[in-house]
Amino acid sequence: MGQMLVDEDWNWALRVAERELGVSLPRRWAHSQGVARAAERLAHVAGKDAGLLVAAAVLHDVGYAPRLAVTGFHPLDGARFLRDEHHADGRLVRLVAHHSFALLEAEERGLQGELEAEFPLLKDQRLVDALVWCDMTTTPTGEPTTAEQRVAEIVGRYGADSVVGRFIRRASPEIFAAVGRVETVLAAQPR
Structure with a gap:
């Protein structure tokens, strides 16, 4: 796949996920699927990168797949799978690797160095925030939420003292800030 994602790449991402x-x-x-629907709502925010955002949204949790769960850290496992098996777009792989402030969870798991070395953070804050908004405003069953x-x-699902519980509590100020930035852009859009 090349550096630009187009509709056929979005269809590819959907099939893979x-x-x-x-x-x-x-x-x-x-x-x-719910995260991808949320990404479709942000197409105007993502502009020329709308396909990239929707592809990252539908693939962001692919690393949970049992056959892919090598480290048990789904952002890293998913990004490696997309890079190694599919030679996916580098920005797509980096969005999956770092979705929803995964670097903080990598730190909790002792995988921060690996994640940073293999997948540098994407500098496009607009796309990073958009993917956070999509993921963090979608329930586990795909419905909208806050x-x-x-x-x-x-x-509640993982427990406050679990790795995920500690991570999400640490990341919550960043999550809420990213969601707020996207909601500010959405509020400014004509209806």
């Missing part, structure tokens, strides 16, 4: 998550993790697949409710749901 469904193949990896659809049967083995149907709830995760429902979430990924970022506050989503963070509370994650803490």
Whole structure:
């Protein structure tokens, strides 16, 4: 795949995500589809990168697929899969690797060095924020929610003292800030 994502690449991303998550993790697949629907709503915010955003949204949790879960850290496992098996667009791989402030969770897991070395942070804050908004305003079953409710749901599901619970509580100020930036742009758009 080249550096520009087009409609055929979005279709490719949808097929890959469904193949990896659809049967083995149907709830995760429902979430990924909901995140992609949220990304479609942000097409005007992403501009020429709308296809990239939707592809990253539908693929962001692909690393949970049982056959891909090598490290148990889904952003890293998913990014490696997309890079190594599919030779995917570098920006797509980096968005998946760092979605929703994954670097903070990598630190909790002792994987920060690996993540940073293999997948440098994407500098396009607009795209990073948009993917955070899509992920953090979508429930595990793919329905819209608020970022506050989503963070509370994650803490409740994993437990406050778990790796994920500690990470999400640390990341929540950044998550809420990113979501706020996107909502400010959305509020300024004509209806």
